[in-house]
Amino acid sequence: MSSPLDILTLQPPEPAARPAPPFDVRRIRADFPILGQQVQGQPLVYLDNGATAQKPRAVIDALSHYYTDQNANVHRGVHHLSQIATDAYEAARRKVATFINAASDREIIFVRGTTEGINLIAQTFGREQIGEGDEIIITEMEHHSNIVPWWMLCREKGAKLRVIPMNDRGELCLDTYQTLFTSRTKLVSIIHISNVLGTVNPVREIVQIAHAHGVPVHIDGAQAVPHQRVDVRALGCEFYTFSGHKMFAPTGIGVLYGSETYLDTMPPYQGGGSMIQSVDFDNITYGNLPNKFEAGTPNIAGSIGLGAAIDYLNSIDFDGAAKYEANLLEYAHDVLRGVPDLKMLGTAECKVGVLSFTLSDIHPHDVGTILDQAGVAVRAGHHCAQPVMKHYDIPAATRASLSFYNTREDIDALVSGLHTVRKIFG
């Protein structure tokens, strides 16, 4: 009879690494079934990738394959399907570990998404390590998911948030950052790439400065993983969080990476099945990593879908894709500059394909509705980053966010839609 340990060692062979063919957007688009769709009688122009990315056929098939052929609960049964499901689930964890270059798959905790990952850190590490008068450093450009969990913790503990300001181009003021550290600083929690401005923050430098003060760092990587390779060991951060659905995987699955040293000493997050070694009414022993942080039946299908998305990214020329995207961003900046009364919000030196703008005083919801009639999907609103809106003294903005499957024709459709908006609003 096999022990659970044997099950874990039954690893399916990793797909052999084949050199990816050079990036070709037409071939890539064929991998995403939804992109062939019509909206309002026009070809879909999907420019809302910052909200969620579309899924390649390989991810959709992986979900279907799991439910068709493999469905069972993990880490429980001794039966055939349970072994297969467990293997697939743990294989996905190893794929994530390799994808971000974690030292071990014990450092990969599956969560619902970036938001849950950050809440996990706040509710475990935070509640244990942060007390009255302590301080947490965040930035002015955080998504609400990297503000609210810390604000709630600060309220509970009597701790304080310190905020790294940004300039009008949307770049962090690192000089000020250096001055924010005190003997009470317990954590730095920063966004890797801004979801509104596209700014790629100098996270490695930010980590080094924090470490010089002996302070651990969490990086919110939700917008980073779809656009560039992330190496958590090169970054040196203690925690890194991201969502599957923004990197072509299903919704409801995300990752908290934590260095083993930290995760080991942290208390559990939620209690329940899977996260324990033994339970009686007088004494409970918690499980080892990563199980300690995964109470209850996990999102098995989602994890497998995330693994499939990573396989997909590994199968394409990802560096070529990033280069293509950078060119497309440059093109978009150029043509949007030609739209009268358009004001671009993020103009950082180092940015990825996120284009937030205002168009004279026309409200972004009106812009969004009119663009939608042209089949162009953008985001309109405050983008869950009200402090950024406040910085620019605007209630809302329109955002077009790119992925490597977008084309110059998509950008042209956006620009043509913006001219229609101007015509209607005279």
Added chain:
Amino acid sequence: MSDLRELYQQLILDHNKNPRNFRVLDPADRFAEGYNPLCGDKVEVYLQLHGDRIKDIGFQGSGCAISKASASLMTETIKGKTLGESETYFKDFQAMLTDPSSNLGLDQMGKLFAFFGVRDYPTRIKCATLSWHALRAAMDDVQTPITTER
């Protein structure tokens, strides 16, 4: 494009650009705030009453053309009406946008009929009704801000 002209009629564009009764009433007998937390739109409605009649009404806030024009046209319609009549307008406006069996037309709705086209844009209905919900909260003397989300 023709659909969009239906949504963004001249009347709506005009009230967006030059909102009527766009002011704080001080003192006000009644006041209420409305928020749409999903998009960040907000509106404040001020009422001065004479008996059960709305003697004056003002509004403040920020939002899209639909929400601003809706608030503006609402104030024009409601000024001088009784609380009961205003309640009927609230219900009719709601029905015009959300009840497929409603056959309220220009005769009953007057200028408010300009918003009939919004019913074809489900994501925008809340933009048009936010100020009306705030008005109702003011009439009911609700002290806490109301939102479009439960």
